[in-house]
Amino acid sequence: MFELTNRPNKINDLLENIGQVLDITQAQHELVEQRYTAVAKQLSKEGSGLSLYKPEILPQGSFLLGTMIRPIMEDDELDVDLVCRLTGKGINWAQIHLKHAVKNQLIDKNENYNRMLDKEGNRCWTLVYADEKFHLDILPALVGNNNHINLSERSFNKLDKTDLENISLRITDQREDNYPSETNPNYWLKSNPFGYAAWFKERSNINVLKSVLLSESITPLPSYKKAKPPLLRVVQILKRHRDIMFGGDCDKPISIIITTLAAKAYQKESNVIRALINILNTMHLHMHEVYCPNLNKNIWRISNPVNEEENFADKWPSEKQKQDNFFTWLEKAKADFGALQNLDHTNVYRVLKNILGTRAVNEAVRNLGYDELITEDLKPVNFSSQLLSVPHRIQPLWPVGLKYNCDVYGRFNDVTDYKKSKSITTQTIVPKGCEIYFTATTNVPKPYDVYWQVVNTGEEAKNTFMGLRGGIFQAQTLGRGGLVQKEHSGYTGLHWVECFIVKNGICVARSSEFFVNIK
The missing domain is CATH 1.10.1410 (Poly(a)-polymerase, middle domain)
Incomplete structure (x- = not known):
């Protein structure tokens, strides 16, 4: 207790x-591991155009650090960052040539990767695994100083500046002026994801008597922990x-x-x-x-x-x-x-x-x-329990047998910049004139039907042509199985939405009221 x-x-x-x-879950980690291994095999094929430069595929970013988090919305994609590290390049290769050499090998005789390849990013190539809800960003890179030095059996605390330089990378970036022309990698952008990982893991180590070896920080793929x-x-x-x-x-x-x-x-x-x-x-x-x-x-x-x-x-x-x-x-x-x-x-x-x-x-x-x-959920400003029993609020249309969960999250677009969206909490005041997107998450196994209820209050809504809303309707907007509902902040007052998940004619999951305070 x-x-x-x-x-x-x-x-x-x-x-x-x-x-x-x-x-991320162990199942998600294992799925990434399978896809990572397949990509590594494709890029390191013997006899390929890249094989001369000994390509090595390594994780970077939050996946390597162990700080990755699942998206707020279960249907959003995970983003996994990889490096394709080469020990050398063609003498006349600029960044553009190295980057496209990696792309060409990635899709060589591989229709799946050719289909999954997204448009060129500034630094990376991206493979989109749409059905599995994640994507791999692959960063083409050269080892630092064009030298490949193994420092894996030393700890971060024993590395000097020269060592850090030797585990750094020179990377491609199409925003750079020298992207199509500079063949000397010393003038390319520098990055050091493996040095950073070693530093971070040394900082996170709570055993002061044991140093973290680089081999523990930079592995082909970190195990699930x-x-x-x-x-x-x-x-x-x-x-x-x-x-x-x-x-x-x-x-x-x-x-x-x-x-x-x-x-x-x-x-x-x-x-x-x-x-x-x-x-x-x-x-x-x-x-x-x-x-x-x-x-x-x-x-x-x-x-x-x-x-x-x-x-x-x-x-x-x-x-x-x-x-x-x-x-x-x-x-x-x-x-x-x-x-x-x-x-x-x-x-x-x-x-x-x-x-x-x-x-x-x-x-x-x-x-x-x-x-x-x-x-009971934390109620918003201006909440009164009497609001929940307003006469225009329709009661559920089906027998209710709640066996599963359903939660609703809300975001609205800032009226001053429609490219920015902000999360809605119980303390948020949403301005009038905004688009609001409600997203439901549920663990109900498919298939199922999604229904929404929008209840508004206040004189401003009451005096409109349509009057107060309180009905329940089947989801129709924005796809994703109806789990996203778009509304507009038109009327001042405290309003709310609910989501109902119906399976075989029974409401098996129901969210709590998600309140929106409009002013």
Whole structure:
């Protein structure tokens, strides 16, 4: 039972389990492993155009670090990053030639990959596994200094700058002016995903008596691990908090900044809640304002720990909204997670649901046997229980036998920039004139039918030609089996939607009311 005694440990257990829920599943990991192995085999065929340069396929990014999280919406795709690392290239090859040599080998005598290949990205080639809901981004690259040096049996702490250079990569980027012409890779962009992974895993290591070898950081494919160090769980939780807060906003804080600052601020705390609070309170100490002569002003610098030339905040001066959103997110994260220490158990559950998502928190609560926490949802501003019994609200049309789950999430498009969408929480005020997208998730096995109910209130809605809405209708918009419903914020007031999943004439799953406050 979740009691107030020993509360910090209970909160820690809940956060740890939420991290496990956010993580990709073992089945997803095994599927990626199968597809990764097939791609590696295709790119490293003996006698192929690339075989002379000993191509090696390696993971990078959050998949390599162990900080990948599942999408908020189950139907969204996982994004897995790979590197195709070559030990050399044709003497006259510029970036464009190396990049297209990788593409040509990828689709050579392989109709499946030819069909799955997406349009050319700035740096990568992408294979889209639409039926399996993930895609592989493959980065063509050369080893650093055009040399292939094996440092795998040394730890990160024993690497010097020359060693880091030797495990770095030179990569292709079609946005660079020299993309079609420069044949000297020393003038190509530099990246060091494996050095970064070694640094990050050394930072996450809580066993101070044992160093992490590069061979443990850079492997053909990391094995699936359910148990993870506190730093990895903190990064996963912070990334989900950001996603809930900003939705699909392209100016939301990027993962590499969150991951880097969290790792720099981490002080080997042994549990998640203590690490989370301390990291959020000291993150800002690991970013600095420096004078930029080119811009004649101070700019923020968040240094890549394995490449001093790289500033992860380099886009902030020209895209100020990214900078503003980072600091807004950091202050909200501090407030949200800091408040957990002073709340009773019911409010801990409610706050976590609001900031990390209903599905993840409910699943974690059930895994731990804290079912008594799953109580009535936190109600929004201006809520009154009398609203739920308004006469124009139609009751379910079918027998109800709830055997499965259904949750609804909402986003709206900012009226000032329709390219940006924001998540809707119980405290969100949605402006009039916005498009709102409601997405339902469910574990009901297919086939099933999806129905929606929209209930609005207030004089403004009442006085329209159509009057107040409260009926139940079969899903018709936006596809995906009817699990996405589009609406418009036309009337001031507190309104809500519900989703019903019907199978064989019985309502087997029903969401709670998802409230939208329009002003």
